[in-house]
Amino acid sequence: MTGATRTIGTGPGAWFGYIGSTLAGMPAAYRARLKANRRRTIGLTVLAVVALLYPYVNHTFLAAISRNVFPLPVPDDTVTTFMTIFAIMAIGLNIVAGFAGLLDLGYVAFYAIGAYVAAFLASPHWAALGLNIVFLGNVPAGSAGVHLPFWLVVPIAVIVVATFGALLGAPTLRLRCDYLAIVTLGFGEIVPLVFKNLSQVYFSLNLGPININLNNVNLTGGVQGINPVDPPFLPFLNIKFDAQAGFLPVYLGIAMLLVAVLVARNLEHSRIGRAWMAIREDETAAEMMGVNTVRTKLLAFALGASFAGISGAFQASYLGATTSDFFNFSTSILVLVMIILGGIGNIWGVIVGAVTLVYINSSFLPYLGQRIQDSAPFLPNPAQYNFLILGVILLLMMRFRPQGFLPNRQREAELSVAGLAAADVSLGVLPELDNVSVAPPGQSETGPDARSPEVPGEGEDL
Amino acid sequence: MTTPTLPPPPALPANLLTGQLDEAATLVKTRGIIKRFGGLLAVNNVDFDIPRGSIVSLIGPNGAGKTTFFNMITGYHTPTAGEIIFDGKAITSTSGKKVRSMKPHQVTGLGIGRTFQNIRLFGTMSALDNVRIGLNIHLKSHWWDSVLRTPSMLREEQDAIAEAMGLLKLVDLDTRSETWARNLPYGDQRRLEIARALATRPKLLLLDEPTAGMNNSETREMTDFIRRLRSELNLTVLLIEHDMRVVMGISDRVTVLDHGEVIAEGRPDEVRANPKVIEAYLGRAATAGA
Secondary structure, eight states: OOOSOOOOOOHHHHHHHHHHHHHHTHHHHHHHHHHHOHHHHHHHHHHHHHHHHHHHHIIIIIHHHHHHTOOOOOOOHHHHHHHHHHHHHHHHHIIIIIISOOOOSOTHHHHHHHHHHHHHHEEGGGGGGTOOEEOSSSSOTTOSSEEOOHHHHHHHHHHHHHHHHHHHHHHHTTOOHHHHHHHHHHHHHHHHHHHHHTTSEEEEEEETTEEEEEEEEOSSOGGGOBOOOOOOEETTTTEEOSTTSTTHHHHHHHHHHHHHHHHHHHHHTSHHHHHHHHHHHOHHHHHHTTOOHHHHHHHHHHHHHHHHHHHHHHHHHHHTOBOGGGOOHHHHHHHHHHHHHHOTTOHHHHHHHHHHHHHIIIIIHHHHHHHHHHHOTTSOOGGGGHHHHHHHHHHHHHHHOTTOSSOOHHHHHHHOHHHHHHHHHHHOOOOOTTTOOOOOTTOOTTOTTOSOSSSTTTTOOO | OOOSSOOOOOOOOGGGTTTOOOGGGEEEEEEEEEEEETTEEEEEEEEEEEETTOEEEEEOSTTSSHHHHHHHHTTSSOOSEEEEEETTEESEEEETTEEEEOOHHHHHHHTEEEOOSSOOOOTTSBHHHHHHHHHGGGOOOOHHHHHHTOHHHHHHHHHHHHHHHHHHHHTTOGGGTTSBGGGSOHHHHHHHHHHHHHHTOOSEEEEESTTTTOOHHHHHHHHHHHHHHHHHHOOEEEEEOOOHHHHHHHOSEEEEEETTEEEEEEOHHHHHHOHHHIIIIIHHHHHHHO
């Protein structure tokens, strides 16, 4: 919430003033929080410091201990980097599924598009077509292929992915619930398949001046994918954020994660965030109160997808390669499980969910599998049954804590039976039947045939 | 809500009660509205005028088509045939046999606010945020303004909060602005819904059974409040109501629908005396409610 009223001027000067005063007000705000809830604030501070120091400590001490002294279930640098990658995606999916309540089962498509945009813009891939552009960056001039710096690739990936998000959103806007889920599911299946199969393209178009002739052109690298992709490179400090860079890419991931958090929070506490929540609560009422539901849902799709663009571009650049195998349906489900476990609708919750699941999936279960292989090789390897185990975790969560680790207050209330009962009590003032005659609940004013055949959902009783 | 003395109602057009209205004095005009749901003829050939500044009631037995009529004015349903003109602007357009209607949010933008028969607040949003949703259509900032927290967006939000608080004060809910809508008592929810509708800055306020489920004193308060809205905010009010005391006490004109057709129209006392109405509706309600 906005809190105390401040006078706000106009123009960019006022903007810097606002940002400045917000930053300047932070120590005071922190002290105020410390006063209000000392334990919680100190706890969170310690947690933040630990989280920030962890990648370094992990790389320099824990991993070494694990290697040389005693095997520990600690994540390696790649896993830690992937925690940030998935956390950014979870924040994005949380905008679509958590804030706006639109179930998206094909989120992996945007991740894939982000990765391929990065691969197209920073790899030798296009050299085969005779396209050689080197712009800034760490690549020597005259190298084969297209090479843009990572810092340019990310915004381009975000824009491209947001466009695809809007493209997917547009035809699905009239769909609700299950139908929407199925269409997004299809999109999530199609996109990686397209990337997999556009390796031998034959295409010819002759329209007067336009003369396009593609003969066995490899657009996407097919099954092999595209590699090598240029790693993110920080000039002046001369840092390459690739898989050999140890814990440094983790910090790049954390930096992008913080930006993602800031953007998502600003969106949540704004006009558009309120409109998303209203649509989630009651789409019809929102529309009647003047919310342009088409535009608002489209924005949710586009903005939510754009986060996956960051993740995808970072993933491809960090690993130095991309293949369509990275992007299967299970990744969509994994991200969805992350936000459900963490607490759908709560930004911090979905980060916790992402970190936990990536850890369990990529670090803890393989560790456990290794230990079991070492001592009792006849037992099944849990790493091979990771989705079974995730399913059990999900089931247990649904039974004992359906609202997730760090629940969103509103989502929690929508879930809880107690909350529903409370709502019934508050609505339960029965009409005085001697001077009003109302239709019994559930009986439509327009009769049982009220459903209009023309437009789905039109006959809903208001 | 508690105003012991009410200001006198504004002067109404002299020809209001005769039914002969000129264009400028008519806020809503419908001609030949028909709505079919499959085989059911919900609204049949309704011509209906709402004079500016008036309180008009739409009554009729259950299933008479009142709510369907409401839903067509607000753009939620598209009429099967006919035209609706609001404030000189056509809400429906006909090309060939196909009637097209404006989208509900566009109609809201023209200046029609409504409440619902079964309260439809955003339950887990605060009272203040519910009202701010109503204001949404008048806010100009874009999503990138929200991301960057631009000064214009922040100023707009401050103004919106001030306006929403003013509306909450009007309905006596300013002390409960942070309470979730679903946790408010029933009467408060009814008033909050009106505040949310007022936030869209309507010219016409549609109230769907605003006193349903209220006791006598609450009903009286609500009636006074509706009158106050008309006089203070210069609103035109169309209401669907089953409580005959409310209808007779508050309305300038009453229109009676039965089986989707207008069977009577006029001043409350005229309608009350109309034998057709007594047969279709009032006979029953009068014995039950008197």
